[in-house]
Every structure is written in structure tokens, then in C-alpha cells.
Amino acid sequence: MSTPPNQQRREESAGLMEYSTESLVPFGPIHPALKEPEYFKLVLEGERIVNVIPRIGYVHRGLEKAAESRPWVQNMYMFERTCGICSFVHSLCYSQAVEELTMYQVPRRAKYIRTIIAEMERIHSHLLWVGLMGHWAGFDTLFMWVWNDREVVLDLVEAISGNRVHKSMNAFCGVRKDMPENMEDRIIERMKFLTDRARYYREVIDTEETMLKRTENIGRVSADTVEKLCAVGPMARYVGFKRDVRLNDPYAAYDEVPLDVITTTQGDVHALLRLRLDELVASANMVAYAVKNLPDGPIRVKIPPIIPAGEHSSHCEAPRGEIFYFVKSSGGRTPDRVKSRQPTMANLPTALELLKGQTLADIPIVLTAIDPCFGCMDRMSFYDTETNKRWTWSGEELRQYGINYYFPERAKKKSGIKKAIGPPTNQYPREEF
Amino acid sequence: MPRRRAGAAIPEMFRFMLEKPSTEAYPFKPIQLPERFRGKLDIDPAKCTGCQVCALVCPASVITMVDLGTRKVGDRELKVRRPLFDLSTCIFCGECVDNCAFNALELTKQFETATPNKADLLMNKAIVK
Numbered sequence: 001m002s003t004p005p006n007q008q009r010r011e012e013s014a015g016l017m018e019y020s021t022e023s024l025v026p027f028g029p030i031h032p033a034l035k036e037p038e039y040f041k042l043v044l045e046g047e048r049i050v051n052v053i054p055r056i057g058y059v060h061r062g063l064e065k066a067a068e069s070r071p072w073v074q075n076m077y078m079f080e081r082t083c084g085i086c087s088f089v090h091s092l093c094y095s096q097a098v099e100e101l102t103m104y105q106v107p108r109r110a111k112y113i114r115t116i117i118a119e120m121e122r123i124h125s126h127l128l129w130v131g132l133m134g135h136w137a138g139f140d141t142l143f144m145w146v147w148n149d150r151e152v153v154l155d156l157v158e159a160i161s162g163n164r165v166h167k168s169m170n171a172f173c174g175v176r177k178d179m180p181e182n183m184e185d186r187i188i189e190r191m192k193f194l195t196d197r198a199r200y201y202r203e204v205i206d207t208e209e210t211m212l213k214r215t216e217n218i219g220r221v222s223a224d225t226v227e228k229l230c231a232v233g234p235m236a237r238y239v240g241f242k243r244d245v246r247l248n249d250p251y252a253a254y255d256e257v258p259l260d261v262i263t264t265t266q267g268d269v270h271a272l273l274r275l276r277l278d279e280l281v282a283s284a285n286m287v288a289y290a291v292k293n294l295p296d297g298p299i300r301v302k303i304p305p306i307i308p309a310g311e312h313s314s315h316c317e318a319p320r321g322e323i324f325y326f327v328k329s330s331g332g333r334t335p336d337r338v339k340s341r342q343p344t345m346a347n348l349p350t351a352l353e354l355l356k357g358q359t360l361a362d363i364p365i366v367l368t369a370i371d372p373c374f375g376c377m378d379r380m381s382f383y384d385t386e387t388n389k390r391w392t393w394s395g396e397e398l399r400q401y402g403i404n405y406y407f408p409e410r411a412k413k414k415s416g417i418k419k420a421i422g423p424p425t426n427q428y429p430r431e432e433f
Numbered sequence: 434m435p436r437r438r439a440g441a442a443i444p445e446m447f448r449f450m451l452e453k454p455s456t457e458a459y460p461f462k463p464i465q466l467p468e469r470f471r472g473k474l475d476i477d478p479a480k481c482t483g484c485q486v487c488a489l490v491c492p493a494s495v496i497t498m499v500d501l502g503t504r505k506v507g508d509r510e511l512k513v514r515r516p517l518f519d520l521s522t523c524i525f526c527g528e529c530v531d532n533c534a535f536n537a538l539e540l541t542k543q544f545e546t547a548t549p550n551k552a553d554l555l556m557n558k559a560i561v562k
Binding site: 070071073074075076077078081141142145148151155158159160161162163166168176177180200203204206207208209212 | 436437438439441442445446449455467468469470471489490491492493524525526527528531540
């Protein structure tokens with residue numbers, strides 16, 4: 001009697017599996033699940049992800065280099081445009097680092113206004129993120145509702161600063177615009193509305209089957225892994241670490257405004273949803289408190305365009321986690337060096353850890369869960385893993401490297417051009433599948 | 434909290450069905466802008482003295498100073514300079530408006546700057562008389 005066809009097929013596939021258990025699938029850099037270009041090499045076993053190899057650097061814009069040739073004030077507007085969502089906190093962090101180099105103090109009222117804008121930004125960023133999570137979970141209704149409510153906070157930001165996204169509110173040692181008159185009641189009323197909405201969304205994500213099936217027990221990671229990989233912001237808080245720059249090293253008016261740092265121990269994507277919605281409520285309460293207790297006084301101290309020599313760093317809690325700025329001055333009109341580190345850079349190793357063990361279909365929701373901003377994080381440095389050597393390239397060497405990479409024939413002909421220093425001098429091999 | 438309960442989103446669905454659309458009928462109805470809205474830059478040529486502070490602070494290189502000959506003040510000959518604005522690169526930060534000591538600049542509420550001709554965004558009000 002011959003074997004049944006099903007069994008035969010199973011045996012055949014079992015035989016095949018012996019020599020091809022893993023497959024390599026490219027993901028990105030242009031992909032509908034990614035809003036910004038990023039490339040992930042996925043090692044799959046069937047449908048499960050075994051390993052992920054990222055390749056970053058697709059949106060490298062050369063911000064740090066550009067900062068070295070611009071005056072201090074102009075850099076503030078450039079760094080504000082690092083990110084299109086958490087724009088204010090970048091300029092806040094940069095200006096805090098610069099303010100430390102000067103001898104001027106930020107007025108108390110300006111600190112409160114900075115806190116109000118930063119918390120409003122956190123509310124709008126978290127609402128945007130909850131909407132995207134609904135979108136990737138196949139619950140587009142939630143996406144529409146949440147983004148409709150996001151307009152409420154964006155309108156407030158627009159009324160205070162004049163623009164919905166790029167607030168341009170910061171100045172060195174102060175803010176550029178005072179709070180509008182007669183807006184206190186309106187802000188408090190809107191914050192109450194947003195609190196109610198966040199509580200309602202919390203109920204929806206806790207009970208709706210659509211959300212629970214796509215988020216519960218997905219993207220699980222242990223607290224040890226998070227500790228080892230140095231995750232920041234909500235990615236550290238959702239496994240129970242009480243890590244928040246606002247609490248650990250208060251800046252602006254966070255030492256005076258009552259702060260509620262939310263943590264969970266659930267440790268999956270669903271926990272992140274609950275955590276960010278609870279944080280939203282906490283932020284709304286902080287805005288209401290700051291608006292009620294806004295102190296009187298000046299909002300700005302005018303400082304000279306030349307910043308004294310020295311170096312300083314500053315860190316702030318962006319909606320996505322801790323951001324870091326380092327500033328070095330030699331007493332001129334332009335900075336010597338500005339270094340910025342964005343939270344996605346710190347959270348990416350954890351994101352890769354979250355992806356391991358998930359199915360291919362879970363990639364969009366798990367990648368969105370870390371609230372990635374690949375455009376913000378791309379920086380450049382050279383590091384040889386074999387010899388532990390680090391080096392830098394000048395603009396001319398970078399150009400030469402580009403010529404070598406894209407036009408090898410042209411580079412050979414013009415042997416007179418100075419060769420790039422440091423290993424590897426010739427082209428990197430193009431990655432192939 | 435009760436888990437896996439159906440219908441938490443249903444009352445909201447009915448509420449939105451009875452509400453008006455959230456979107457604004459923008460091209461057909463004028464849009465309401467806040468008091469502090471930062472729109473297209475405008476200059477009052479009569480107030481401008483050509484001090485170049487706006488050109489120095491502009492982060493987007495919108496402003497270039499154009500030489501318009503010289504004028505005599507007492508015994509000295511001074512250069513007359515006026516700003517030329519390339520609004521296609523303007524980022525609407527308002528730094529020039531804040532730094533103008535003569536209140537010659539202002540950000541208007543006009544935001545419809547789309548044009549097929551890039552030269553339309555060249556503001557030479559202060560140069561042409």
C-alpha cells in the first residue's frame with residue numbers, strides 16, 4: 001500500500017528542512033511598515049524570527065557637522081528640526097547645555113512655560129503613537145478617534161506658540177513668547193477632556209478583542225535584558241525600572257510640579273499601551289497644575305551672541321526617552337562641537353531583542369511599539385571591531401570615499417587624489433542576497 | 434477590571450455617527466487661525482534702516498543684503514543696504530521679527546504660499562521703490 005499523499009509531503013518537507021531551516025528575508029529600507037527608511041535583515045525559521053541584523057544610516061543628515069559652522073542661535077532652530085514630533089525638547093536640551101556655559105539664570109516663569117510646552121508635546125506624541133498602534137493592530141477606528149483628539153492639544157500648542165509642530169518657543173535663558181492671556185480656563189478644560197479620553201481609550205484597549213489579540217504577550221522582554229541593553233524612557237519603565245530624567249535629574253520646573261512616574265511590570269506591547277496612556281493622564285495633570293501656579297516675572301534674559309569657552313552636557317526626557325546633548329565652545333560665535341544622542345538609538349538593541357521569537361506579521365506592531373524615529377538617530381562614526389580603533393574622516397576624505405564607492409573606475413584613474421585614512425581604505429563590499 | 438468584554442467601542446461609534454465631520458471644509462470656507470499664527474513674512478520698507486541684524490540671525494539663509502549705492506551723512510559716505518528675502522527657504526521661526534529693532538518685519542497670517550513660479554517667493558519690496 002502506498003503512503004497517503006499528505007504524509008508523503010510531510011516526509012519530503014521534513015527531509016528538506018534538514019539542510020534549509022533558516023531563510024534570510026530583507027525588510028526595508030523602504031517598506032509600508034516603516035515611516036522612515038531603515039533596513040533589517042531578518043533570519044527566519046518558518047514564520048518565526050530567529051535573528052535580526054539592523055543597518056542604520058539611511059537618513060544621515062550631517063546635523064552635528066552643520067552645527068559647527070552656524071551661530072549658536074541658528075543651531076537652536078536646526079536642532080529643533082531633528083524630529084518632527086518631539087521638536088521642542090531638542091531645542092530645550094540644546095539650550096540648557098548652552099545656558100550652563102553662560103552665567104545667566106533662566107527666569108522661573110520661563111521654566112514653567114517650558115514645562116507646559118514639553119508636557120503638551122508629550123501628550124501629542126503619545127496620542128500619535130496610540131493611533132499608530134491602533135493602525136498596525138488592524139483597528140483603524142481607534143487611529144481615527146485618537147488623532148481627532150490629538151487636534152485638541154495641537155490647537156492649544158498653536159495658540160501658545162504660533163505653530164502646531166515646530167514651536168520655536170525656546171530662546172537662550174528663557175522663552176520667546178509669554179502665555180496668552182485668558183487661556184488658563186481653556187487649557188484646564190481641554191486637559192480634563194483629554195484625561196477623560198485617555199481613560200476611555202484605556203478601557204477600550206483593555207477589553208477589545210482586536211487590540212488584546214495583537215498586543216498581549218507580544219514583544220515580551222525580561223527586565224535583565226532591558227538593564228543590559230540600556231533602554232531609556234517608556235521602554236525601561238514598562239518592565240518596572242523607575243527611570244525618568246524628570247525624576248532623577250529635574251530640569252525646567254519639574255522639581256516644583258508634582259510628577260507621577262508610571263511603571264508597569266507586565267513587559268509586553270499591551271503594557272506599553274497602558275503605560276503611555278497613563279503617562280498622558282499624568283502629563284495632563286502636570287500641565288493643569290503648571291498653568292494654575294504659573295509664577296509672575298520676566299520670561300527671558302537677553303544674552304550676548306558669544307558663548308564663553310567650556311563644555312557641558314544636558315539631558316532631557318523626550319516622549320520617547322532620554323535625549324542627550326553635548327556642547328563644546330571655545331568662546332566664539334559658533335560651537336566647536338555639538339553631539340546629540342536620540343532615544344531611538346538607545347532603544348534599538350532592545351527592539352531587536354523584542355523581535356526575536358515573534359512572527360513576521362508582528363514586525364510592524366513591535367517596531368512601532370518602541371516609538372521609533374530612525375530619522376532622528378542617524379549619526380556617523382568609524383569603529384573597527386577587530387582592532388578596537390576609532391577614527392574620524394574629514395570632508396575631503398568622505399568625498400573620496402564616496403567616489404571610491406560609487407565609481408571605482410574613476411577613482412583608479414585619478415590616483416593623485418589623497419586616499420582616505422584609516423581602515424578600510426577601499427570600498428566596503430555591497431551587501432547581497 | 435473585566436477583560437475581553439465586547440462593545441466598549443460601540444457607544445463611541447454611535448456618538449461619532451451623530452456628530453458633524455471633524456475635518457474642516459477649508460478651500461470653501463476660510464480657516465480660523467490663532468492670534469499668534471506665524472505665516473508669510475512681510476516688511477515695511479519705510480521703517481527698514483538696513484542694519485542687517487535680520488540677515489545675521491536668520492537660520493535658513495533667507496535674507497541677503499543688497500548694496501544700493503551710498504548716501505551722505507554729514508561728511509561721511511555710508512553704504513545703503515536693504516534686505517532681499519527668498520521666502521522659498523523660510524522656516525517661519527520669527528527670529529528676524531524678534532530681533533528687528535525698528536519693527537519693520539512681521540509674520541502675517543498668510544499661509545497659502547504654494548506657487549508654480551519660484552520667483553514669486555522673492556520679496557524685493559525693500560529694494561524696489
